[in-house]
Amino acid sequence: MACDALACCWKKHVRVLNFLDDSGGIKDEAPYRWKRSSLIYETHAINLYVRTSIFEEIRTTLKDVGGKSTIQTFEGGTNGRFSDHERYASANNALHHLLSRQIEGGDIPPHQAWFVVGSRIIRFIASDYTLITGLHFGFCESDPDAEHQIPATSIFYRYFGGHPTKVATLKVKFKAKQLGKDPEDYIKAGNLFMYYLFLLCRDDVFIKTWAWTLMEDLDEWNWFPWGSYTYQVLLHYLSLAGTRGDVLEKPAYHFFGPVWALQIWSYEAIPTLGSICGTRNPVPKFPRALMWTTRKAPGDVTYFFDKELIVHESLQPSPEERGEVYYISLDNGDMLHVRFVPPLRLASKKKTTHVPKRRRMRSPTLERDSRQVSPAVQRGGPCSSPLREEHHSSPVVEMRERHSSPRVEMRDSSVIDSTLTCCHHGVPC
Incomplete structure (x- = not known):
């Protein structure tokens, strides 16, 4: 049996594993460790920030300012296709126990995430992400980390006077239809919401200069390698989720980024998990995220990932998917040409302490x-x-x-x- 070839031992609450190599033998030279050993078999809540309610808000506003043609223009864009992805509910408990089975070390490439199910490894890689999301990789002249000059005729200057603006502030004006009468301005704002509220999943941050600049050109926005950029966003927040501080003393931890893509990938990679956390439409629809109606996982799944289940080490594209532009973009050499630079973490304000009086x-x-x-x-x-x-x-x-x-x-x-x-x-x- 496969489990007989898996050597497991516990050392100071860290499980050291030696996995099988390609020929079926034990790969002793590649030891792995649990990335979150303190979370295994523990019950924690995850705070997610995916705002699927924004889909209906965008459609309602676009319909009021420009009718169905404006909605069709928006949905024809790269980010607008997700407006059909409303039947999303997060199975947080299943996600938590999946994260607890992530491993690190050994020969794991830096831009992949590996998890253990039973005695087998499943790998979350860039091609899996683009099959789920339909977001393309590749090159782009617009570098988010470079300096940008926001056009004087932009929404930023016309409606916000060039002052730093949070996503929530733009959302208020958008819903109140205070961005003028041009439907194109509302399409631009809708694109921005799809990035910040469905891909980055942050509405408490200031809109970046590069985003203000990019949104003004709809063609540039749609051709931007959102797959390359947001895949790095997801890996960044995945590396932080449940790893900072003493998580055993906290009832919950946070997970930003397009976590919904990781969840749907797990349903594709672990069919049994997908059967209890969602329903997959048998009619092919691309990208794969649009085929899923997800729900919360019923019952206790604490020991679910210990079972010997049928899993897919990585997702395999269908002939139709191989012809999609987003999948072809994976062949463009450096898939991560556009780099995501994590924001600087500001030091938390400490409470004022006083020197004891002598x-x-x-x-x-x-x-x-x-x-x-x-x-x-x-x-x-x-x-x-x-x-x-x-x-x-x-x-x-x-x-x-x-x-x-x-x-x-x-x-x-x-x-x-x-x-x-x-x-x-x-x-x-």
């Missing part, structure tokens, strides 16, 4: 003095400058002006230290 070195008078001089620091609000405190006419300040005892000097030093600590933690002085 009570044994302070007199009761100075304790009261400290509370009177910097009450804002103790409340966590803006602190006052020590120079301004000298102009107050409180008895404590008068004592400081009249006397120069070492204790008073020590008290002045502590006030300055408190002020610096306040500024260090981001509180305005």
